[in-house]
Amino acid sequence: MKHIASVVDRVETKGQEFIDLADEIWSLAEMRYAEFRSSELHASAIERAGFKVTRGVAGMPTAFVAEAGAGGPVIGFLGEYDALAGLSQQSGALTCVPNPDAATGNGHGCGHHLLGAASHLAAVVARDYFAANNIKATVRFYGCPAEEAAAGKTFMARAGLFDDLDVALCWHPSVASSVFMNATLANVQASFRFHGKSAHAALAPHLGRSALDAAELMNIGVNYLREHMPDLARVHFAYINSGGASTNVIPVLAEVLYTVRSPHSGDALDLFERVKQIAEGAAMMTGTRLDIIFDKACSNVLHNDTLDRVLDANMRAIGAFDVDARETEFAKQLQNTISADDLANCSRHFAAALRDPKPIITEILPYHPDVARPVTGSTDVGDVSWAAPTTQCLTACYAWGTGFHSWQMVAQGKQSLAHKGMLLAAKTLAATAIDLAGKPDVLHEAKQELHRKRGSRGYQCPIPPDVMPPPRRDASGKA
Incomplete structure (x- = not known):
């Protein structure tokens, strides 16, 4: 895996730029089709990086597609940037205290500020690698709004925006690092x-x-x-x-x-x-x-074991990141605010981490495609996975036991651990894209696996054709 060193170096070099982007989107905390500034921050930045950007796709003003390169496999990176209502929280606080600088009352309780930034960074790094090494490939970054309680990607899938992808790559901030193996609803x-x-x-x-x-x-x-x-x-x-x-x-x-x-x-x-x-x-x-x-x-996720194995191999080749004493101590203090029931629920989904429980899970957890997948919530990545072969990873951005959609998750969203997990995700996604671009046989098998799993019915969008996204609004919220 000769590409790994190049990817790691490039992500580290550009990392601070995207950490700043993630932190700014954390502060904006925009949600559900109103991510005007967050979307434009992404679109403008990737446009400056040389991508051609098409804004307002699938009838949503905060959705866009950015593309660079030509020929070869078409590789998509999925980005999100929406927050959750009522979860305003002061960064780094160990009690539930609203962020005094937040005007919206919203908060990034699911880490989508990190998600979009890492996918964006991975797309740029992969594009740069292909250009430097004269490799034919088409790279796309999808700006996907309203994942929380709205399913922006489902509207994008209905519009056919993922139909020609050879692979879709995504990730999600979490409390441990691994291939995403859970079933979804x-x-x-x-x-x-x-x-x-x-x-x-x-x-x-x-x-x-x-x-x-x-x-x-x-x-x-x-x-x-x-x-x-x-x-x-x-x-x-x-x-x-x-x-x-x-x-x-x-x-x-x-x-x-x-x-x-x-x-x-x-x-x-x-x-x-x-x-x-x-x-x-x-x-x-x-x-x-x-x-x-x-x-x-939104649809349930169709896991693609062919792609998951490639992603797992690249994540392991990159390896886990180190944490320092300050990060560990903060994680311990934050764990004291988490109930025993929440800690137990976290363990149900990440049983492998229980062999050596600690405040921060740094190692890459085992990939077990044949083990029963515990059921989690829902995601509109499911609709992408029905339209194109898709693989996802998780990385440790939060203290062990942190519950999704909680004030504790918002409090950690701008901390150094979150940034380290974000950069690991960017490295993993970029490395996987580069690896797959040189393996047409693997991409073919991934497509065959998708066809087998979705059956003769194919992808049927669960949103009726006459249902449109909310009406276009400007940045002030006016229709």
């Missing part, structure tokens, strides 16, 4: 909006039709459905509108947001249809009118 998300008839709750209740009653009956019906759902399926809901604050007015409007998950896309869509029928029944029982507003959906 497909999901469907929609709002159920009930319209009733207002009336005085004491003087004329018989004239009213309660939208809140309809929403409550829907929830009860879905609770009874839970006994009859497939194994590992999940249904979650949240009230968007609970009907107002006056008890003496029959609620005229109530709205609940539902997310339906299942291990396979087809099962998730079937389960969603059953939830819809329950909502329709609730509307009939209460004499209300129902609107169903489809929000988003």
Whole structure:
């Protein structure tokens, strides 16, 4: 693997530039189709690096595709940069303290500021290597918005933006380093909006039709459905509108947001249809009118063992990074803020690390493609994996036991450990891209594996063709 030394050197040389980029996006903490500044930071930087950038792809103003090179295999790097609502947190704090400089109230509780920066860096390093060594290859960096609760990549997959890729490369910040081996859940998300008839709750209740009653009956019906759902399926809901604050007015409007998950896309869509029928029944029982507003959906990940083995070999050739005493001590202190239940849940997904538990897991965990894959949440990388052969890695950016979507994760997002894990990811992705570019037989086998796993049905986008991303808005949020 002669390319490893070159990749490591190049990533280290350019690393600070991308650490600064990640930290700036951490501070912006923009979310769900409103990542205007974060998206433009990425797009402008990679444009200056010589990539041709197409902005506003798939109907999303914060989505873009950057491309460089020509001929050879088409290698895609997936980047994200969206934050989570309500997770503002002061960097480096050991208590839950909102960031005083954050205007949005959002926070990077899933590390997407790191994710986009490392993928961006890997794309530039791979392009530079191909150019310096006269290797024909086409490199793309995909700026993917709204992964959290929105599925921007699913809209991009529906638009065919990944169809001609020979390989898609991605990663995710985590508490340990390895090939990404977990199964994921497909999901469907929609709002159920009930319209009733207002009336005085004491003087004329018989004239009213309660939208809140309809929403409550829907929830009860879905609770009874839970006994009859497939194994590992999940249904979650949240009230968007609970009907107002006056008890003496029959609620005229109530709205609940539902997310339906299942291990396979087809099962998730079937389960969603059953939830819809329950909502329709609730509307009939209460004499209300129902609107169903489809929000988003994503497919389960199709793992590609052919590619995973190549990624694992490159990650091991690069090797784990070192941590210093200060980083270890901070990790120990942060672990004291994490409950025993959260630590145990982390262990369930990373059992290999339990042989030598410590505040920071630095070694590369074993790759076991034949071991049962524990189920995690959902990701729109799933839709990319149905469209093109895809492989992903995890790297240790946080103290062992840190929960995703937690204030502890936000607090660590600008610390040196996060930066080290980010650079390991960039090295791994760039090295894997370069390795694969010289192995057309492996790329062919990866495509054959994808065809076998998705079967004759092929990729069917779970978002209906008439459902569009949210309307275009400018940086101020105006439509």
